[in-house]
Amino acid sequence: MFGVYIHIPFCRKACTYCNFHFSTNLRNTDDMIRAISGEIELTALPTQGIKTLYFGGGTPSLLAPSALKILFEALKEKTDFSGMTEITLECNPEDISIKSLKSWKDLGVSRLSLGLQSLNNAELQAMNRAHTAEQSLKSLSLIGEFGGFEVSVDLIYGTPWKTDQEWQQELEFILNLDHVQHLSAYALSIESKTQLAFQIKAGTVLAGKDERMIAQFELLQHEIQERGWEAYEISNYCRKQHRAIHNSHYWTFVPYYGFGPSAHSFDGHQQRYHNHANNARYLSEINAAQLPRIEERLSDADCLNERLMTGLRTIDGVEIAQLHRFHGDWERENRQQILHFIEQGLLYKVGDALQLSASGKLISDRIISDLMWVE
Ligand code: SF4
Known part of the structure; x- marks a missing residue:
């Protein structure tokens, strides 16, 4: 798909x-x-x-x-x-x-x-x-x-x-x-x-x-x-x-192909491509029969942080097991911070998922950045 x-x-x-x-x-x-x-x-x-x-x-x-x-x-x-x-x-x-x-x-x-x-x-x-x-x-x-x-x-x-x-x-x-x-x-x-x-x-x-x-x-x-x-x-x-x-x-990391200047593509795993965000350059590379794109290999930290960010923005939240695919110690390392957000009524834990509360959504950028994995 x-x-x-x-x-x-x-x-x-x-x-x-x-x-x-x-x-x-x-x-x-x-x-x-x-x-x-x-x-x-x-x-x-x-x-x-x-x-x-x-x-x-x-x-x-x-x-x-x-x-x-x-x-x-x-x-x-x-x-x-x-x-x-x-x-x-x-x-x-x-x-x-x-x-x-x-x-x-x-x-x-x-x-x-x-x-x-x-x-x-x-x-x-x-x-x-x-x-x-x-x-x-x-x-x-x-x-x-x-x-x-x-x-x-x-x-x-x-x-x-x-x-x-x-x-x-x-x-x-x-x-x-x-x-x-x-x-x-x-x-x-x-x-x-x-x-x-x-x-x-x-x-x-x-x-x-x-x-x-x-x-x-x-x-x-x-x-x-x-x-x-x-x-x-x-x-x-x-x-x-x-x-x-x-x-x-x-938001569920299904692969996609992007065409046209500045479009991104993603293979569903750790490979991403982005096309030049410049019309003239894009046209000249296509005219030379070259794909006008730059390849980017996502690190484990990139993958975890993207799942954290996109997951927390959605109604279902982010499943911790999804994050542990990239870093098995993520929850242990963030336990204090997660508990603090839960006590403040900004986050909920529902089963294995973390979800933002209504007040958490108002400062979602801060919460996400505090929970990111910095290698
Ligand atoms: S310039 Fe206006 S119409 Fe064009 S992409 Fe931006 S927001 Fe949309």
């Missing part, structure tokens, strides 16, 4: 907070599509076993259907799609129309991940998003009218621009839509070298307050719980039976 991720490295505008790899120069999208299909051709992909396909970015929805079709065909040449369970396309509201929805459906897309981020025009503008709140609402109603897709919505909270009341209204609106089954809600993080980080440094934007982040996270948990949705990962929430399969596979 394996998944495939395809990174489309183009966006219409640069959102101020974003540190993903993308370019706003849309002139060479055709070259890029040819190169990504070339990378697929060069890769030794298993002929059977693909379960999920995910188009992320960047903004895959800005591609013409003919471009997406080239990528589907390149993949289908290499691997049998008959066991496929989920095909996701990340899309932005400005790209949604009945025509685009139909073209994606015809290609076999089953799930849309819609990057709304906010329903507030002032906030959208402050973040330099390419769409308005009106386009967000229109896109949601078109998707509902068209029907037939699993739908996930992305929202951001804890920003300098969103009040608690506005956040509550956004949540209520989205969670009450019958055709939305999944929510990815991200706490705004200020990444270095982003425009937002420069704005905050220059004092033109005030950083969001921690209290606001905490209040909005708690509001989110309350709204999710009240509706009987499942909080299955710190940033991911869904109606029962609607977890994102592709992303869940990342």
Whole structure:
């Protein structure tokens, strides 16, 4: 079993907070599509076993259907799609129309991940998003009218621009839509070298307050719980039976193949590859018939720490036996720290698993870093 991720490295505008790899120069999208299909051709992909396909970015929805079709065909040449369970396309509201929805459906897309981020025009503008709140609402109603897709919505909270009341209204609106089954809600993080980080440094934007982040996270948990949705990962929430399969596979270490600039691949054990996060370099290496990637051998400590981090973020927590595959003394070495977190009500031990409590989720980064194995 394996998944495939395809990174489309183009966006219409640069959102101020974003540190993903993308370019706003849309002139060479055709070259890029040819190169990504070339990378697929060069890769030794298993002929059977693909379960999920995910188009992320960047903004895959800005591609013409003919471009997406080239990528589907390149993949289908290499691997049998008959066991496929989920095909996701990340899309932005400005790209949604009945025509685009139909073209994606015809290609076999089953799930849309819609990057709304906010329903507030002032906030959208402050973040330099390419769409308005009106386009967000229109896109949601078109998707509902068209029907037939699993739908996930992305929202951001804890920003300098969103009040608690506005956040509550956004949540209520989205969670009450019958055709939305999944929510990815991200706490705004200020990444270095982003425009937002420069704005905050220059004092033109005030950083969001921690209290606001905490209040909005708690509001989110309350709204999710009240509706009987499942909080299955710190940033991911869904109606029962609607977890994102592709992303869940990342957290359970299922192998995946990544194509396109900056995409990562993982063999399910200790081998990872990452492609150059540079469009020109990626194109030139593919043109020279070389795989544009760097190989990385994960140490036992890398594997343990990744399992700890991803496991603790999920509803099931992390099984200690999984960590002991890489370091048999991990629990003994961390016993005092684990007991301390349990006494503070931040961690639970359920069977062999450690799980974060609601208050533990608020400081998950600190807990995870305190429990990491440093060789
Ligand atoms: S659309 Fe998405 S990938 Fe593109 S700049 Fe904005 S947040 Fe980043």
